[in-house]
Amino acid sequence: MKTRQRVRTAILRRFRVSTIITTVALGIPLALLVVISVLPFYMTVVGSLKSNWDLFRSPVALPPQVTWANYGYVIETGFLRNMLNTAVVNIVCLSLITMIGSMAAFALARLRVPGRNQIRVAIVTWVMIPVYAVLFPLYAMMDKWELTSSYLALIGPYVGFGLPFAVFVLTGYMKTIPYELDEAAKLDGASPLAVFWQVILPLTKPGLAAVLVFEALWIWNEVPFALVLVRQEKMKTLAVTLLQFGTNWAIDWPKTLAAVCLTTFPILLLYVMLSEQFIKGLTAGAIKQ
Amino acid sequence: MPFSTLLSLRRGRNSTSALQKREALWGYLFLLPAIVFLAVFVVYATLVGITRSFCDWNFMSLNEWKFIGLGNYVRLTDDPIFLLTLKNLLAILVGKLVIQVGGGLVIADILHHLKSLKRVLRTIYFMPAVVAPVAVGLLWSYIFEPDMGLVTKLFATLGMSKLAVPWLSDPVLSLVSIILVDSWQWLSFPMVLFIAGMQAIPEELYEAAQIDGANRYHLFRYITIPGLRTITSVVIILVTINGIKLFDLVRAMTRGGPYYHTETPSTLLFQVGVEKYQLGYACAMATVVVVLCLVLAIIELGVLEHDED
Numbered sequence: 001m002k003t004r005q006r007v008r009t010a011i012l013r014r015f016r017v018s019t020i021i022t023t024v025a026l027g028i029p030l031a032l033l034v035v036i037s038v039l040p041f042y043m044t045v046v047g048s049l050k051s052n053w054d055l056f057r058s059p060v061a062l063p064p065q066v067t068w069a070n071y072g073y074v075i076e077t078g079f080l081r082n083m084l085n086t087a088v089v090n091i092v093c094l095s096l097i098t099m100i101g102s103m104a105a106f107a108l109a110r111l112r113v114p115g116r117n118q119i120r121v122a123i124v125t126w127v128m129i130p131v132y133a134v135l136f137p138l139y140a141m142m143d144k145w146e147l148t149s150s151y152l153a154l155i156g157p158y159v160g161f162g163l164p165f166a167v168f169v170l171t172g173y174m175k176t177i178p179y180e181l182d183e184a185a186k187l188d189g190a191s192p193l194a195v196f197w198q199v200i201l202p203l204t205k206p207g208l209a210a211v212l213v214f215e216a217l218w219i220w221n222e223v224p225f226a227l228v229l230v231r232q233e234k235m236k237t238l239a240v241t242l243l244q245f246g247t248n249w250a251i252d253w254p255k256t257l258a259a260v261c262l263t264t265f266p267i268l269l270l271y272v273m274l275s276e277q278f279i280k281g282l283t284a285g286a287i288k289q
Numbered sequence: 290m291p292f293s294t295l296l297s298l299r300r301g302r303n304s305t306s307a308l309q310k311r312e313a314l315w316g317y318l319f320l321l322p323a324i325v326f327l328a329v330f331v332v333y334a335t336l337v338g339i340t341r342s343f344c345d346w347n348f349m350s351l352n353e354w355k356f357i358g359l360g361n362y363v364r365l366t367d368d369p370i371f372l373l374t375l376k377n378l379l380a381i382l383v384g385k386l387v388i389q390v391g392g393g394l395v396i397a398d399i400l401h402h403l404k405s406l407k408r409v410l411r412t413i414y415f416m417p418a419v420v421a422p423v424a425v426g427l428l429w430s431y432i433f434e435p436d437m438g439l440v441t442k443l444f445a446t447l448g449m450s451k452l453a454v455p456w457l458s459d460p461v462l463s464l465v466s467i468i469l470v471d472s473w474q475w476l477s478f479p480m481v482l483f484i485a486g487m488q489a490i491p492e493e494l495y496e497a498a499q500i501d502g503a504n505r506y507h508l509f510r511y512i513t514i515p516g517l518r519t520i521t522s523v524v525i526i527l528v529t530i531n532g533i534k535l536f537d538l539v540r541a542m543t544r545g546g547p548y549y550h551t552e553t554p555s556t557l558l559f560q561v562g563v564e565k566y567q568l569g570y571a572c573a574m575a576t577v578v579v580v581l582c583l584v585l586a587i588i589e590l591g592v593l594e595h596d597e598d
Binding site for chain 1: 309312313315316317319320322323324326327329330331332334335337338339341346351352396399403410411412413414415416417418419420421422423424426427428429430431432434436437438439473478481482485505520523524527530533534536537540541544555558559562563568571572574575576578579582583585586
C-alpha cells in the first residue's frame with residue numbers, strides 16, 4: 001500500500017507543473033462556452049425591456065430606460081389565454097399519461113401476463129415514430145369529429161404519443177423493485193389493484209418524476225400537432241402563438257423578445273430550481289437508471 | 290415447512306392455474322387504456338397515413354381520396370425540391386454529428402476530470418436544452434438579424450466582410466446557421482449522456498494507466514473512448530433521429546428559405562400539406578421520414594441487445 005501511495009505522489013508531482021497550463025488551456029474554452037450559453041438569454045431579457053430605438057442603437061447594452069410596454073402589448077394580444085391553453089392541455093395530458101402509463105407498466109413489469117414481452121415491444125417501438133406520420137390523418141379525424149376548436153384535438157394525440165416513452169421508462173423502473181414485496185402483499189390477500197396502488201406506485205416516484213419532466217417539457221414546446229390540429233386562434237398553444245409572432249412580415253423585435261421571455265422564463269425558473277430532475281428526465285430514455 | 294407448501298396450503302380451493310388466469314385478466318385490464326390510446330391515435334393514424342400516401346388526397350376535400358398506386362412516390366423521385374431537402378438533411382446530420390457528438394464528447398471529458406465546478410458548469414451548459422426550439426429560433430434570428438444583430442456586427446468589426454452579410458438569407462450560411470443554432474441548443478445532450486457513461490468506467494483503469502506513464506490523450510483514446518462504445522452508438526442514433534425530426538427551429542428561423550435552402554423533408558411535408566393542400570403527396574414524404582427513423586430505431590435496438598449479452 002505504501003509503495004502505491006508513493007507512486008501516486010510522484011505522479012502528482014510530475015503533473016503539477018503542467019497543471020497551471022492545463023487549467024488555463026481548459027479554463028478559457030469552458031468560460032467561453034458559459035458566455036455562449038448565457039449571452040443569448042441576457043440579450044433577450046435586455047432587448048425585451050428596450051424601446052425600438054434603444055434596441056437599434058445597441059442590442060447588448062443595458063436599457064437606458066426600462067420599458068414594460070412590450071410586455072403590455074404581448075399580453076394584450078391574448079398571450080395569457082394561449083398560456084392557459086397550454087397549461088390546461090399539459091395538466092390533463094400529464095395526468096392521463098402517468099396514470100395510464102404506470103398501469104400498463106405495472107402489468108408488464110409485475111404481473112404474469114402471457115405474451116408480455118411481445119406486448120412491451122409492440123408498445124415501446126412506437127417511441128420512434130415521428131409525429132409527421134399521423135399529422136394529416138389525425139387532422140382529418142379531428143375535422144370529422146368536429147374537435148378542431150377543442151382541447152380534445154391535442155389531448156388524444158399527446159397522450160397517444162407520450163405513452164410509449166412513459167411505458168418504456170416506467171416498466172424499466174418497476175422491474176428494479178424487489179419482487180418479494182408483491183409476493184408478501186399477495187400472501188396477505190391483496191388484489192393486483194391494491195399491490196399497484198399501495199406497494200409499487202409509491203416506490204416508482206423517481207421514475208414518475210422523470211416521465212413527468214420529459215412529457216411536460218415536450219407538450220409545452222410541441223409545435224407540429226399544435227400548429228395543424230387546432231384551427232381556432234383562441235385555442236392555440238403558446239409555442240404556436242410564439243411562432244406566428246416571429247413570422248410576421250415585419251418583425252417588431254422588442255415585442256417578439258418579450259414574447260420569447262414570457263414563454264421561456266417559467267421553464268427556466270423551474271429548471272434552475274430542479275436542474276437535476278430536468279437532466280434526468282430528458283436523458284431517461286437513453287441510459288439505464 | 291417449506292415456503293412452496295405454505296403457498297399451496299394458503300391457496301387451498303383455488304388451483305394455481307385459476308389464480309394465474311385471474312392475474313392475467315387483471316394484467317390485460319391494466320393494459321387496456323394504454324392500448325386504446327395507442328391504437329386510435331398512433332397505430333391506426335399511421336396506417337391511414339401510409340395508405341393515403343398511395344392516394345390522391347386534397348386538403349379541401351378531406352373525405353374523398355382516389356387510389357393512384359405509386360404515383361406520389363414516382364413524383365418524389367424527380368421532385369428537385371424534395372431531393373434538395375434530402376441534401377439539406379444530410380448536411381444537417383453531418384454537421385450535428387460532428388459538432389454535437391464530437392464536441393459533446395470532448396467537453397464531457399474535460400468536465401469529468403474537473404475537480405470543482407463540474408455540476409455548476411453542467412447545469413449552465415444544459416440550460417438551452419429546456420427552452421422551446423421556437424423560442425431558440427426567434428432569439429437567434431434576432432442575433433443573426435442584419436441591421437442590429439451581433440453576428441453581422443462582429444464580423445464587420447473583425448474585418449471579415451465575406452461573413453458580415455445577412456446570414457439567414459444566404460443559401461449556404463443559412464443552413465450553417467441552422468446547424469450552429471441547433472448545436473447551441475443540443476450540444477449538452479450528448480455531453481450529459483457521455484458524462485453518465487464516464488462515471489461507469491472504473492477509476493482504477495485510469496490510475497493504472499497513469500502509473501504506466503500514459504498522458505491525458507492516451508487516457509482519453511485508450512480508456513474513455515472504448516468504455517463509451519455503447520453510449521456512443523445510442524447518442525449517434527438519438528442525434529440523427531432528432532435531426533430527421535427537426536421542424537420548429539427551421540420554421541422559426543428561416544421558414545425553409547431562402548428558396549428551400551434550409552427546408553428539410555419534415556418542414557417540406559408540412560408546407561406541401563398545409564400550404565399547397567396536397568395531402569397525399571405530403572403523406573408520401575411522411576412515409577419516407579418514418580422509414581428513415583424506423584431503420585435507425587432497428588439499428589439502435591440491435592446495438593442495445595448486443596450490449597446485453
